Amino acid sequence: MTETINLAKRIEKQLPAELVNFMLVAGKVAVSQGQNLYLVGGVVRDLLLGKPNFDLDLVVEGDAIDLAHQLIQINQGKITTHPRFKTAKLQWDKWSVDLATARSETYARPGALPSVKPGSLTSDLFRRDFTINAMAICLNPGRYGELIDLYGGRDDLEHKLVRILHEQSFTDDATRIWRGLRYEQRLNFHLERETLELLKRDIPMLDTISGDRIRYELECIFGEERPEKVLRRAEELGVLLRLHPALRGNGWLAEKFKQARQLTSPNLPPIGLYLALLAYRLSDKESEHLISYLRLSKPIAQTLRDSLSLKAKLKSLADPELTPSRIHHLLDGYSSPAITANLLASDSPVARQHIQLFLGKLRYIKPALTGNDLLRLGIAPGPQIKELLERLHEARLDGKVRSKQGEKELVKGWLTQKDIS
Ligand code: ATP
Numbered sequence: 001m002t003e004t005i006n007l008a009k010r011i012e013k014q015l016p017a018e019l020v021n022f023m024l025v026a027g028k029v030a031v032s033q034g035q036n037l038y039l040v041g042g043v044v045r046d047l048l049l050g051k052p053n054f055d056l057d058l059v060v061e062g063d064a065i066d067l068a069h070q071l072i073q074i075n076q077g078k079i080t081t082h083p084r085f086k087t088a089k090l091q092w093d094k095w096s097v098d099l100a101t102a103r104s105e106t107y108a109r110p111g112a113l114p115s116v117k118p119g120s121l122t123s124d125l126f127r128r129d130f131t132i133n134a135m136a137i138c139l140n141p142g143r144y145g146e147l148i149d150l151y152g153g154r155d156d157l158e159h160k161l162v163r164i165l166h167e168q169s170f171t172d173d174a175t176r177i178w179r180g181l182r183y184e185q186r187l188n189f190h191l192e193r194e195t196l197e198l199l200k201r202d203i204p205m206l207d208t209i210s211g212d213r214i215r216y217e218l219e220c221i222f223g224e225e226r227p228e229k230v231l232r233r234a235e236e237l238g239v240l241l242r243l244h245p246a247l248r249g250n251g252w253l254a255e256k257f258k259q260a261r262q263l264t265s266p267n268l269p270p271i272g273l274y275l276a277l278l279a280y281r282l283s284d285k286e287s288e289h290l291i292s293y294l295r296l297s298k299p300i301a302q303t304l305r306d307s308l309s310l311k312a313k314l315k316s317l318a319d320p321e322l323t324p325s326r327i328h329h330l331l332d333g334y335s336s337p338a339i340t341a342n343l344l345a346s347d348s349p350v351a352r353q354h355i356q357l358f359l360g361k362l363r364y365i366k367p368a369l370t371g372n373d374l375l376r377l378g379i380a381p382g383p384q385i386k387e388l389l390e391r392l393h394e395a396r397l398d399g400k401v402r403s404k405q406g407e408k409e410l411v412k413g414w415l416t417q418k419d420i421s
Helices: 008-014 017-032 042-049 064-075 121-126 153-158 175-187 193-201 203-208 211-222 227-237 251-263 271-278 284-294 298-311 324-331 336-345 349-360 371-376 383-397 404-418
Strands: 036-040 056-061 078-082 087-092 095-101 103-106 115-118 136-138
Touching (some): 008 042, 017 036, 017 056, 017 064, 017 095, 036 042, 042 056, 056 064, 056 121, 064 095, 103 121, 175 193, 175 211, 175 227, 193 203, 227 251, 251 271, 271 298, 271 336, 298 336, 324 349, 336 349, 371 383, 383 404
Parallel strands (some): 056 095
Antiparallel strands (some): 087 095
């Protein structure tokens, strides 16, 4: 018989008191209704690894929505339910807990979304991606803290291995290929030998997965601390080329991703910027292909388009004689991440300097006079208002005028020259 491992002390030590108390109460309530309650998935893995993770995923042998309704009365928070999936989310203060009814899944064909029916914890764990994610901890009062490790997850954690649960795993759901690379690189683990062989065998199965689901996996990868590691591994194994044959996860990309993080907020992964850098080597046509396959959102698609359109202007931007107004003209209207992608990607120090000048200063410069001010100066309404404002903008950018009064004089001068008032 295998030894029983109890993680109650570890839970107490690693998780915030609010969540520990919640689990103790939730276990009691579940059992009082004849249900069994378990903590499952990533949080169990991270408890064993000693890594912080407060995203509680609970599985109920019974009815998650019923239990969630009972618990929200005790905790006073918000409840969201999905009756179709028999899941619920509880939110209170800064905490959030997911509850799911234990279920089993079957796949009608590779890549299809699974057919789901209520099941036991055992079947719920069997549908999971990797042994290290397929452990549970019982929260019933009599068994509180007991580790349930049916597939050797703890052993694999110890040996730093990412291992699927059965031979058909990647065929059933090829998104697990990307997920496997993500865990391997995040945790500095290795794909277990047979898992690696099956992954390579099943790479063509990626074509059975919808672009939406692949995009979701990419977003998860871009949320990692070092997504470039996953992309490098994906290139090495021939996974990246399934996304597009021209993509590379090379040293250039790694360097640019690192710089991208330095330039952006640490709390928000720069998804548009990362994607623009990844797609930087594509032609316009190839990029359009990627945009429609992944069904990218409008702003991200625009970033990819802008990034390539700006790439074509880098030669002009590398001219050391450019005036500020000309620099502004070349860069105005493009999305910020697309401009930053070109700042990072350009080899020309002059072009980079010009882009930096635009991002740091020129884009904020505006004339002091407005259209109304011009009307008040006696200029007739019509297209010349717009023209004059544009000329003022240029003069401001090029430092030819620095005050509102100066702008007025400039306009008056132009008017007497051209006599267009
Ligand atoms: P982390 O990225 O830290 O693992 P998480 O554990 O919350 O976060 P999710 O992507 O939310 O990861 O998935 C929750 C659990 O659901 C996983 O631990 C895994 O057991 C299971 N899971 C998720 N996606 C799949 C999949 N495609 N196939 C099988 N199991 C999956």
